[in-house]
Amino acid sequence: MAELSVIESIRTTLWEEMKRDPSVIVLGEDIGQRGGVFLATQGFLEEFGATRVIDTPLAEASIMGVALGASFNGLRPIPEVQFSDFIWPGLNQIIGEASKTSYGSNGQLNAPMVIRIPYGGGIRGGLYHSQNVESYFFHTPGLKICAPSTPYDAKGLLKSAIRDNNPVIFLEHKKTYRLVRGEVPDQDYSIPIGKADIKRSGQDITVISYGLMLHYCLEAAKLLEDKKVDSEIIDLMSLRPLDIPTIVESVKKTGKLIIVHEDNITGGVGAEIAAMVSDLAFDYLDGPIKRICGPDIPTMPFAKSLEDAYLPNTQSIYDGILELSQY
Amino acid sequence: MNIILNTHTGYVDVMNSKQDITLPSGITIDKILEVYEKMLMVRTLDERVWAMNRQGKVPIAASCQGHEAAQLGTLLAAEQGPECFFFTYYRDLALKFGVGLDETQIMLSYLGKEGDPYSNGRQFPLQGSDLPRNIIQLSNVVAAGMTQAVGHALASKIQNKSTVTMSFFGDGASSQGECHEAMNFAGIHKLPIIFICENNHYAISVPQKLQMAISEVSERAPGYGLEALSIDGSDLLQVYETMQKAIDLAKTFNPVLVEMNVERIMPHTSDDDHTRYRDLSEIDELTSRDPLKKLESLILENNLSSDIQIKKIKEACIERINTATTLAEAAPEPDTKTLMNNLFVE
Ligand SMILES: Cc1ncc(C[n+]2csc(CCOP(=O)(O)OP(=O)(O)O)c2C)c(N)n1
Ligand SMILES: [Mg+2]
Numbered sequence: 317m318a319e320l321s322v323i324e325s326i327r328t329t330l331w332e333e334m335k336r337d338p339s340v341i342v343l344g345e346d347i348g349q350r351g352g353v354f355l356a357t358q359g360f361l362e363e364f365g366a367t368r369v370i371d372t373p374l375a376e377a378s379i380m381g382v383a384l385g386a387s388f389n390g391l392r393p394i395p396e397v398q399f400s401d402f403i404w405p406g407l408n409q410i411i412g413e414a415s416k417t418s419y420g421s422n423g424q425l426n427a428p429m430v431i432r433i434p435y436g437g438g439i440r441g442g443l444y445h446s447q448n449v450e451s452y453f454f455h456t457p458g459l460k461i462c463a464p465s466t467p468y469d470a471k472g473l474l475k476s477a478i479r480d481n482n483p484v485i486f487l488e489h490k491k492t493y494r495l496v497r498g499e500v501p502d503q504d505y506s507i508p509i510g511k512a513d514i515k516r517s518g519q520d521i522t523v524i525s526y527g528l529m530l531h532y533c534l535e536a537a538k539l540l541e542d543k544k545v546d547s548e549i550i551d552l553m554s555l556r557p558l559d560i561p562t563i564v565e566s567v568k569k570t571g572k573l574i575i576v577h578e579d580n581i582t583g584g585v586g587a588e589i590a591a592m593v594s595d596l597a598f599d600y601l602d603g604p605i606k607r608i609c610g611p612d613i614p615t616m617p618f619a620k621s622l623e624d625a626y627l628p629n630t631q632s633i634y635d636g637i638l639e640l641s642q643y
Numbered sequence: 644m645n646i647i648l649n650t651h652t653g654y655v656d657v658m659n660s661k662q663d664i665t666l667p668s669g670i671t672i673d674k675i676l677e678v679y680e681k682m683l684m685v686r687t688l689d690e691r692v693w694a695m696n697r698q699g700k701v702p703i704a705a706s707c708q709g710h711e712a713a714q715l716g717t718l719l720a721a722e723q724g725p726e727c728f729f730f731t732y733y734r735d736l737a738l739k740f741g742v743g744l745d746e747t748q749i750m751l752s753y754l755g756k757e758g759d760p761y762s763n764g765r766q767f768p769l770q771g772s773d774l775p776r777n778i779i780q781l782s783n784v785v786a787a788g789m790t791q792a793v794g795h796a797l798a799s800k801i802q803n804k805s806t807v808t809m810s811f812f813g814d815g816a817s818s819q820g821e822c823h824e825a826m827n828f829a830g831i832h833k834l835p836i837i838f839i840c841e842n843n844h845y846a847i848s849v850p851q852k853l854q855m856a857i858s859e860v861s862e863r864a865p866g867y868g869l870e871a872l873s874i875d876g877s878d879l880l881q882v883y884e885t886m887q888k889a890i891d892l893a894k895t896f897n898p899v900l901v902e903m904n905v906e907r908i909m910p911h912t913s914d915d916d917h918t919r920y921r922d923l924s925e926i927d928e929l930t931s932r933d934p935l936k937k938l939e940s941l942i943l944e945n946n947l948s949s950d951i952q953i954k955k956i957k958e959a960c961i962e963r964i965n966t967a968t969t970l971a972e973a974a975p976e977p978d979t980k981t982l983m984n985n986l987f988v989e
Contacts, residue, residue: 381789384791388780393794413787458986
């Protein structure tokens with residue numbers, strides 16, 4: 317057992333999987349000699365060589381297309397998008413192609429690839445280094461999506477993602493990379509994709525989140541103990557498949573639901589959860605379903621004041637939970 | 644001169660003794676006749692599905708007429724090894740039939756019936772995958788298959804599989820950014836891949852001169868570190884010889900761009916009317932570059948077969964396609980219970 321940061325956990329997991337399975341390759345911009353801009357693949361080139369650690373041209377469509385084609389032919393490629401904000405040129409290969417591989421061939425062909433995406437803000441990244449891209453994939457049948465919030469979960473989910481025979485979007489919140497540390501067992505373990513985790517159990521109100529925001533939710537819940545509000549915090553961990561049973565069961569217990577995400581509010585993950593809960597647990601609700609999310613502007617601006625104003629934080633989540641709990 | 648009384652037809656089959664024709668190595672007269680029969684099957688199928696579109700039975704057809712020699716000549720070379728894998732496009736009926744799909748399977752696909760081997764009726768006819776015959780996948784997004792083909796070739800190289808990957812695309816597709824990215828990547832990594840541009844000089848209605856400033860797509864090859872070959876894609880033997888060369892290059896990790904100049908004899912698809920953008924005189928002239936006519940002339944001028952033999956082959960094709968059509972029309976539609984199936988694999 318070691319205490320690792322999220323990025324260290326990802327790096328060791330990638331390393332272990334590349335050691336275990338020679339069909340795993342990594343490719344992307346600056347991932348070789350430099351070890352990736354976040355150092356997720358530091359030392360990999362020396363260990364695994366240039367055939368399995370490929371510094372690609374600066375061209376996202378081909379990073380994704382080449383990875384996809386290689387996944388048709390015996391490999392398990394892990395393309396890295398340098399920043400989520402630069403995934404758009406590669407989107408056709410993910411949304412247009414990878415997601416349809418199995419369905420479009422009636423199950424003949426499959427695409428075992430993991431697309432690693434450093435995403436999210438709160439790091440003064442401005443409009444082009446802060447984006448939340450999850451809802452575009454969330455809307456796409458045929459993709460699985462992981463969004464871990466802790467080093468432990470990152471390892472378990474990344475193992476599952478790499479061993480999965482379908483395309484998996486693996487979202488890594490940039491701000492958690494070094495900020496969030498935790499115990500990570502040395503041994504091999506995996507966390508099933510599609511299972512949420514109750515990070516704090518409570519009786520009064522259900523709060524659903526993922527990624528960086530999950531930590532703010534936990535902080536807010538702790539502070540609310542003084543107010544005798546007992547919050548249940550669900551970490552989705554996987555956005556697709558969505559763990560509906562865990563969500564519904566929790567709401568049936570608490571009767572109240574808040575969804576917190578950094579992504580824009582309209583058409584985000586929270587909107588879908590709200591719709592589903594109102595369908596499946598309407599009779600159990602004791603109040604409106606609330607969302608605390610990024611507002612509908614492209615993403616958080618660069619200026620500190622504006623970035624802060626965009627992001628949900630411990631205080632705004634605290635206020636939201638308190639208000640709904642008194643409804 | 645041999646005079647043979649054909650007991651089936653009662654015709655007298657007049658056949659000159661076979662002339663000395665110099666054939667490329669690896670090609671026999673029988674081989675040529677075999678390809679001719681395939682080409683005839685493809686043409687007859689192509690015409691049939693077009694007619695069935697007009698009858699309201701086939702929702703969409705993209706005609707392969709004019710491209711047959713490019714595709715069948717490629718397969719003729721590929722047959723000789725190493726093992727080849729194909730990323731095709733929607734105008735590749737000859738290739739799809741040539742790799743061994745039968746006419747009934749093809750009809751099932753055109754009608755969107757149960758048993759369509761490509762996608763079981765999920766996609767347009769003959770789009771999806773035909774893995775048993777090495778057709779990996781076909782994307783309807785123009786040029787999207789090109790980077791995937793590069794990835795396939797990369798995986799072959801990494802795993803020391805001695806195979807060649809072929810990526811087929813049109814002149815219009817060559818304008819896509821992914822075409823550039825694919826060729827660039829293949830050149831950098833010296834991959835066992837052949838890019839085959841079936842240049843019919845139109846992308847739906849947009850002529851080549853509005854697609855690019857150069858006169859040949861293959862002029863771009865040196866910019867990517869690719870070998871370039873540009874040929875008449877309506878000439879079966881020229882295609883065969885060129886593709887032999889291309890395969891030799893690709894298998895020794897010299898990626899190649901082969902440009903096959905062909906004509907699109909029919910409109911873009913059954914939904915198009917090319918008289919809206921092509922002169923009638925241009926359309927009339929297309930038949931002079933018809934690969935089927937050319938192959939037929941080669942056969943007849945060199946007495947590799949006779950008019951009567953050819954007539955018999957044609958009749959047999961129609962017979963086979965009639966049967967396939969009847970079978971496919973009688974086949975059930977895909978079960979609606981399968982709608983949600985295979986979104987993921989295990
Ligand atoms: C990305 C994309 N844009 C537009 C289309 C619509 N479309 C289908 S085929 C075609 C023309 C393609 O021309 P070319 O590549 O020359 O192939 P050809 O049909 O002539 O064989 C167009 C515009 C498409 N399928 N994909
Ligand atoms: Mg064209």
